[in-house]
Amino acid sequence: MSTGTIPQTDKKEGFSLRQLIPNDVGQLPVVAALIVISVYFQFDSKGLFLTPRNLNNLVLQFVTIAIIGLGATLVLLIGEIDLSLSAVSAFCGAVTVTTSVNDHFPAWEAIIAGLLVGAVVGLINGSLVALLRVPSFIVTLAALIGYTGFLLHILLPVTDIHLFDPFINGLTSNYLPNSLGFGLPIVGVGIYAAFLIYGQIARRNRGLATIPTWQLGLQIGLVVLLTAGALYVFENYLGVPYVAVILVGLTTLVWIVTRFTTFGRHVYAVGGNAEAARRVGINVTLVRISIFTLASTLAAVAGILEASRTASAFAQVDSTLLLNAIAAAVIGGISLFGGRGSVWGVLLGALVIEGLLNGLVLQGRNADVQEMVEAVVLILAVIVDAVLRRRPGS
Amino acid sequence: MVANASGQPDLRGEPRLRLQGINKSFGAVQALRNVDFEVYPGEVVGLVGDNGAGKSTLIKTISGAYTVDSGSIYMDGHKITITSPQDATRQGIETVYQDLALCDNLDVVNNMYLGRETTVGPIPVMNEIEMEHRTIEILKTLNVKIPSVRVPVAQLSGGQRQSIAVAKTVLREARVVLLDEPTAALGVAQTRQVLNLIKRLREQGLAVVVISHNLADVFEVVDRVIVLRLGKRVATFDVKSATSANVVAAITGAEFEAGENAGMEVNA
Known part of the structure; x- marks a missing residue:
């Protein structure tokens, strides 16, 4: 059996701390920032910050940013940008609300209507970008303006509609029964660990370089610890909220698609060098259109959850939402230049932003301070991105 | 003639x-x-x-x-x-142009297999182990020396990058x-x-x-x-x-x- 030692002069791959940590958990700066934020606000708020009740609220607020951030991440990965995600999100939420309230659609059909509209919007944006090669900045800027107007239009003559559907409203106010609340995370983590261990054994059997066992243990341990921590927080309040399941489920799905499928690899390739991707026969146009479609559909999910949380559709688009979502992606290590970063980072990035905002609110600070602090964090994140980019290949 | x-x-x-x-x-x-x-x-x-x-x-x-x-x-x-x-x-017939057409953000294995990834059976999930194994095999045959097949190609020298671009043609059965x-x-x-x-x-x-x-x-x-x-x-x-x-x-x-x-x- 071949061992691969001849071409690999450095089989251990032990160059730096950054490389020792696998890419998917390689979010050290963000994790450090999260810990600093938690510890600081915990002391400053005299123990209020890290209470299960507060953290539970934080999670409900952060879901919207995180899911839109997930969409923004996909678009950033192919080296494009989508400025319309927040407008599309609000618009699709409003579609679900109006079809439910005005047209009396049953819950599922109203939800599917919202998702479909999101997909179509993304398909149009993506086609303009991919087929006509109009810069995505302009296409989605136009979409941002257009769907903000369309949102106003479909709600006319009022500026907000209340949603009474118990199922849709329940998405953000209901909690899993304890059996599922404990069961799902345990099964999920179990599958993750099993795949890692299986991969390690399969690599060893094939004679390939493997990571040290302690590192594998550390990686699994970290995920177990994170999951246990989240469970502790949720179970000490009202249980695991549905939205947490939706968020983690969507993130896992996007992660699997981007990390393990050929389509995902082509996404990274298009972001890294679109011309090279085209020359090896990758359908770059199709990849671009698919990504814009997926991103807008994710935005629609966020919009429907937001409508559920507020039990309403509003005629106004939250102007900070989009920038917060893109900031979450960038803070989470997604490169603005395309092709670099892992989707889990966006959750961490969103946690940093929402954690900061939540902590500052506990301190009684207003929007003035909140936004200035957020600006500093965003700049720091972009500097980290730029510096990493300058260091070849990291 | x-x-x-x-x-x-x-x-x-x-x-x-x-x-x-x-x-x-x-x-x-x-x-x-x-x-x-x-x-x-x-x-x-x-x-x-x-x-x-x-x-x-x-x-x-x-x-x-x-x-x-x-x-x-x-x-x-x-x-x-x-x-x-x-x-x-x-x-x-495979061509290596001067610009090499490599994706700097992807590692050696992924560049070698870009566009014709080995999948696990019929589902479009990549068989990374098989791809890595074959990459190492080909690089060994061609005596191409690189630090690791899992480093992004941006970290390689010009000669190594050229070598990867050439090895890629061999993998494609040129x-x-x-x-x-x-x-x-x-x-x-x-x-x-x-x-x-x-x-x-x-x-x-x-x-x-x-x-x-x-x-x-x-x-x-x-x-x-x-x-x-x-x-x-x-x-x-x-x-x-x-x-x-x-x-x-x-x-x-x-x-x-x-x-x-x-x-x-x-x-x-």
Whole structure:
């Protein structure tokens, strides 16, 4: 059996701390920032910050940013940008609300209507970008303006509609029964660990370089610890909220698609060098259109959850939402230049932003301070991105 | 037709790739005039000529970027048509352009397999283990040395990147490899790496075509030199018996006396 030692002069791959940590958990700066934020606000708020009740609220607020951030991440990965995600999100939420309230659609059909509209919007944006090669900045800027107007239009003559559907409203106010609340995370983590261990054994059997066992243990341990921590927080309040399941489920799905499928690899390739991707026969146009479609559909999910949380559709688009979502992606290590970063980072990035905002609110600070602090964090994140980019290949 | 002064090519049987009477015009400019070209399995051919002599046009014709106006292309004696890069790839013709076309953000394994990833059965999930194993195997065969097959190619040196781009063609089961200025941007040691790699491609029985301005490199690695001037094939040299002065004379069209040009076939 071949061992691969001849071409690999450095089989251990032990160059730096950054490389020792696998890419998917390689979010050290963000994790450090999260810990600093938690510890600081915990002391400053005299123990209020890290209470299960507060953290539970934080999670409900952060879901919207995180899911839109997930969409923004996909678009950033192919080296494009989508400025319309927040407008599309609000618009699709409003579609679900109006079809439910005005047209009396049953819950599922109203939800599917919202998702479909999101997909179509993304398909149009993506086609303009991919087929006509109009810069995505302009296409989605136009979409941002257009769907903000369309949102106003479909709600006319009022500026907000209340949603009474118990199922849709329940998405953000209901909690899993304890059996599922404990069961799902345990099964999920179990599958993750099993795949890692299986991969390690399969690599060893094939004679390939493997990571040290302690590192594998550390990686699994970290995920177990994170999951246990989240469970502790949720179970000490009202249980695991549905939205947490939706968020983690969507993130896992996007992660699997981007990390393990050929389509995902082509996404990274298009972001890294679109011309090279085209020359090896990758359908770059199709990849671009698919990504814009997926991103807008994710935005629609966020919009429907937001409508559920507020039990309403509003005629106004939250102007900070989009920038917060893109900031979450960038803070989470997604490169603005395309092709670099892992989707889990966006959750961490969103946690940093929402954690900061939540902590500052506990301190009684207003929007003035909140936004200035957020600006500093965003700049720091972009500097980290730029510096990493300058260091070849990291 | 090629006047066969050295008498050698006929002994090697059928060329892997043969072009006959290729013409290609861009508007009023005739870039290729009735050009014949042939490369044999296990042979490295150097394609040289001044700027505008038609080297790039010829390469792009073979790799499917251009379609010919007239003329025939044969692969192992069978007539083929190449009208797109996909046609060329299907025939086993792979081209490494100067820009290498690598994705800097992806690691070596992913670059090697880009666009034809090995999947786990019918589902589009990649079989990373198989891909990595095969990558290491190929790099070992070609004696390409890199720190790890899992580093992003951006971290590799110019010579290593060139080597990866060439190894990629082997993984794709190329039968004819076209290299456009493979040593243009490289230092001395890295040039050596790449030249050694080209020799190993020859040992693998591939037919290799190298475009280069650097005659020292050409003489080091190729078996035959084909000279283009103003869209015509003007001379063919066997490197064993030719000097670079002969080749330069053919490239520039300088006058020369027949007696001084050992190993040369003049294409009328």
